[in-house]
Amino acid sequence: MTDRSVLRPSDAVRVSLVGLKTRTTRAILSALGITIGIASMVAVLGLSESSKSDLIASLDRLGTNLLVVEAGGGIGFGSGTLTETAEVMVSRIGPVEAVAAVGAVDANVFRTDLVPSTRSGGLSVKVASPTLLDTLGGSMAEGRFLDDSANSLPVLVVGSVAADRLGIANFDGSAMLWVEDRWFGVIGVMDSLELAADLDRSVLMTEAAATTSFGYEGISESLYIRSQPEFIDSVIEVLPATADPENPDQVQVARPTDALEARAAAEGAFTALFLGLGLVALVVGGVGVANVMVISVLERRGEIGLRRALGATRRHVAVQFLGEALILATIGGVAGVALGAGVTAAYSATRGWTTLVPAIAIWGGLGASLLIGAIAGLYPARRAARLAPTEALRSV
């Protein structure tokens, strides 16, 4: 004959499940609040991580070592073009691996010679070095890029947006475009260039063709430069003076990937905001669980009285109700993590991102729900434990 009242751990779990078994709908509804809170937090972290990984993948693919040199254009800032020697000079900077020049041609491009010359469609005609595509890390959707074989032939490579606007839907190598006053053949269509979106709205020709047809003088407006990554800061430093020794202050140097990095940082700021909102939802969910547990304690006074009569100590009763709150919160948390990961996966799929749910979101989500469950269960459990057995048995 033992003289202790004992509740085995496995039985503690069993009695904690009584409320869930006898009041399943209510249990599910009260866990739902925590599910929503955890799901939103996991989804926010997952989406931010997935989009960031997409950005990082873009950065890796595009490389962060691309620099763009442009002449400061506009009123009082000179001609908007670089000096004739800029390309050659820049290519002689030690760590510079590749240089591609782009220059403006004073001409408009049309689908046919019947389109009024005022409807230029916002497209520009440019001269590009054959090295441009590789320097930008771009790719061809159709055909091929300008190369030496094109030389002075009247051929064009069309940017992705320009191809849309000019109606080059089915590229079969026979498309012709009307540039100012003569026909040019289309030899290729580029994919969108992530680091030089303005070229998407351009058609490109070789320098020789531009010189022959439009008297182009070989003066470029921008240079795209690939540098050895470890020397990029030094290259940025010497670029203005190299490109235009006379007026270095009118040369602008930009790093297109900075914009992508800024985007990542901005999304980080929103992540914090949404995480805060998720936390609010989680706390509201916890209050819901506490509320349901308090009602449950009131309704189950008879059961509490019975358990005391069967030999349960106050601690056993407290453990039962705290356990129930923890189980509710765990169910809510697990469902929340699953839902949040599901939302992340679904949204990432529509955006073509790799789904990435960080471990901290999963474990943090489960931990947070357990913590909320413990806090929410504490008060009802204490109330249940303090109930005098006679009072509990009387009130049914």
Added chain:
Amino acid sequence: MTDVVLSTENLEKSYPGTPPVWALRGVDLVIQAGEAVAIVGPSGSGKSTLLHMMGTLDRPSAGSISIAGQPVQNLTDSELSAVRANHIGFVFQQFHLLPGYSARDNVADGVLYRGIELEARRAMADRALELVHLQDRAGHVAEKLSGGERQRVAVARAIVGRPDIILADEPTGNLDSKSSAAVVKLLRDLNEGGMTLVVITHDLEVAGEFPRMVELRDGAIINDRRAA
């Protein structure tokens, strides 16, 4: 010479107020092993309070109680829980079965707080259900049973751990006369099998079924007689 299972000495219970309300005043009661005692009295006579005292669910204001030879009035709350878990079985008017759980599992809960493994508890429950002739209802959930069957399940839960004493609080209060008679017969049979029993009832007819009847009025014993 039989063993004393439960004894009270000058047991008093009052609730504060002006003047204080006396629920029990000086109750002396000795219950021997194997006895079946009915405690009767009108409502407000203190019989439920007395049962709560005997069952260690409430503490007396004065006087002493011994259960299985052990004075309990100075034990801590968790020590009293241990006394209930190991020495006392309760039967209540409202049955207090857990809905959604089988008769077997409800009965098995009778020894839940003794730290016995679930499978062993269920085996004990099956034997107890045989004693109340409900072995074929073992798998039925509580709400599928009739009132009389529910009370027999509750009785099985009280006896499953072979406690020293069974305390039944108006066990027939929620039953029709036929079920009531069946439960009374069951309790008598169990007593004849050696179980010590205290039944609280306001029903003199039910009380008359038991060999000893203690009559309570205004918190004091006014009559204590044994059948010849």
